[in-house]
Amino acid sequence: MRHILAVGGGKGGSGKSFISGNMGILLAARGKRTLLIDVDLGGANLHTMIGISYPRVSLSDFISxxxxxxDDIVIPTAVPNLFLISGAQNSLDIANLHYQQKMRLLKAIPKLSFEYIILDLGAGTSFNTIDFFMVSNYCLFVTTPEPTSIENVYRLIRAIYLRKIKYVLNEDDFKAFLDGFLDRHKGIKLDFLADLLSMLHRKDPEKAMIMKQTLQSLNFKxxxxxxxxxxxxxxxxxxxTLARKHLALKMDFWGNVSFDDRVHTAICSKVPxxxxxxxxxxxxDLREICDSxxxxxxxxxxFQYAQQELQFE
Ligand SMILES: Nc1ncnc2c1ncn2[C@@H]1O[C@H](COP(=O)(O)OP(=O)(O)OP(=O)(O)O)[C@@H](O)[C@H]1O
Ligand SMILES: [Mg+2]
Known part of the structure; x- marks a missing residue:
């Protein structure tokens, strides 16, 4: 069994890498063969979070x-059962990441043989970030209680949705329909999806149904x-609850992770x-999330990896 979990959140600094690193350690401690992959393209630091100073190899070697x-860039960690693919160390590689290079990476991830694969994503909603959600079976969003962070999670969900929708509606007339719709919905209003589905239903009920099913297959936490x-x-x-109601998607709340000043101390001392x-x-709190x-x-x-799902550009 292989489970791919993408850890994202619209805003930088919400704690994606902190959660990813500690989840990796907890899963490994429970005997699960776990791989952490730092796909924060441009801001790789997951290795530090788990106490590795200088990764010997990294995604740079794969990209170049x-x-x-x-498999050639998987490194063992001090924790039994826990492995790491470190993020690219050379930011130039990433700045110039071509579509083909990204596809090569996206196609390779689901072929890795680990029980759990955790993808630590960067902030933002660029394709280089959200495409990693497309190869994952679970999407875990990390927000802080601040409204700016919450807003960015909704923005991210919307971006993932639109990416999926564009993939489902890949015929020219539907693309035109979607572009027209998006022109009218530039903000991050919550009810945009219900509106989109009802407009689509009027145009083509069968396609609307397929799209609803596709969107509901996304597993958000x-x-x-x-x-x-x-x-x-x-x-x-x-x-x-709001996301379920207005975006017609499956989203579960997995709990709060308490603020603790000692997180800073641990990171500075490079001990998880x-x-x-x-x-x-x-x-x-972290152990409870690991249980979930x-x-x-x-x-x-x-997760059944569908090759054709990757033709989304
Ligand atoms: N539960 C927590 N309690 C206290 N501080 C925390 C907690 N979680 C994270 N932090 C602080 O927030 C900082 C940012 O965390 P982290 O690097 O995991 O965020 P990130 O979402 O991965 O950011 P980026 O988008 O830049 O990669 C940490 O360095 C740490 O100081
Ligand atoms: Mg990070």
């Missing part, structure tokens, strides 16, 4: 074709990180937080 296979005592405890629940401070509220990942994985069939 110095190695043939992603949400974490509120850096949660402080004064923040609403039910914020994530509220966001998930979960190892340095295992008896803290934040560590307990494993439970979901048990309930899910192995």
């Amino acid at each position: 074709k110095d190695v043939e296979s992603l 949400l974490i509120v990180n850096q949660h402080r005592k004064q923040d609403r405890p039910d914020l994530g629940q509220l966001m998930a 937080f979960i190892q340095k401070y295992p008896y803290t509220r934040t560590a307990t 990942i494993m439970l979901l994985a048990e309930q899910t069939e192995e």
Whole structure:
């Protein structure tokens, strides 16, 4: 069984790498052969989060074709069962990442043989970020309780949706229809999808049904990180309910991860937080999220990688 989990969130600094690194350690500690991949193209730092100073090889070697296979750049970590593909160290490689190079990477990821593969994504909604959601079976969004971060998660969800929709509606007349629609919906209003589906239904009920099913197959999970005592405890629940209602998608809230000043201390000392401070509220929160990942994985069939899904540009 192979489970690919993409960890994203629209805003930089929300804690994607912190969550990814610590989830990797927890899954590995539970005996799961786990691979972390740093696909934050341009801002790779996941290695530091798990205490590796200088990765010997990285995605740069794959992108520049110095190695043939992603297996050649997998490095072991100090944690048994945990492996890492470090992010590109040479930002020039990434700045010039061509479509073919990205496709080569996207096609190679699902072929890797690990029980869990965690993709630590960069911030933002560029194709170089959101296309990694297309090869994942679960999308885990990390937000902070701040409105700016929440807004960016919705923006990201919308971008992922539109990417899927463009793929489903790949005939010229439907592309024209979608472009016209998007001109009228430039903001991040929540009800845009319901509106789109009803317009599409009037035009072609069969296509509208296929699209609804495709969108509902996306498996979204949400974490509120850096949660402080004064923040609403039910914020994530509220966001998930709104997303389900207005975007007609499956989204579950997986819990709050408490803010702790010692996260900073752990990162500065290059010791993973979960190892340095295992008896803290934040560590307990992280373990609960790991439980949710494993439970979901048990309930899910192995991800069937469809080659044709990758023809989305
Ligand atoms: N639960 C937490 N409690 C306290 N501080 C935290 C917590 N989570 C993350 N941080 C702080 O936020 C910083 C940013 O975290 P991280 O690097 O994981 O964010 P990111 O979303 O990966 O950012 P980027 O988009 O730049 O890659 C960390 O260096 C840490 O200091
Ligand atoms: Mg990061």
